[in-house]
Amino acid sequence: MNWTDERVEKLKKLWSEGLSASQIAAQLGGVSRNAVIGKVHRLSLPGRAKAGGATTAARPKRTTSAPRAPNYAARVATRTVTRTAGATVLKEEIEVDLVADQDLELAPNVVVPMSRRLGLTELTERTCKWPIGDPLKEEFHFCGNDSPESSPYCSYHTRLAYQPSGERRRMR
């Protein structure tokens, strides 16, 4: 694939938004992260302050307040991410409440996961494949958080994933 004006423009945009080279590569499609980085250099775009630190730079810091009583709504940290991410957070709050409502007692210190807004092509063996949003809509994406043991979901979504439903009532 070659660098059309549109692709270059998108590259500039995403890069300035702080997305990592690999994420940008995935969104553009048809190019590797190296290609992206190489292009960034050729375009003389400002690089990231520190290598590897980009991981930190790309994600907003979470202000971890002390673990508290079951105050569901309050568990969702207020964040200043991107406009689209804002909608995502809202959706996740809803999911959490539904679960808490059913049965599942919330775990000790499980923090509500903030999804990365990964597209289908950005998923790897180690990213959570939990879908978020309406597949027919534009804001649809996957959780994308780290999933241990190459599990299809992150630890948080694994719990939501396999819940046989109301079967396991008498157990315990």
Add this chain to the structure above:
DNA sequence: CCCTGATTCGC
């Protein structure tokens, strides 16, 4: 091992 960006250098 996973990831990140930076650089090099043959194409």
Add this chain to the structure above:
DNA sequence: GCGAATCAGG
């Protein structure tokens, strides 16, 4: 100009 290979780092 391009980007895989490589390097350097977290």
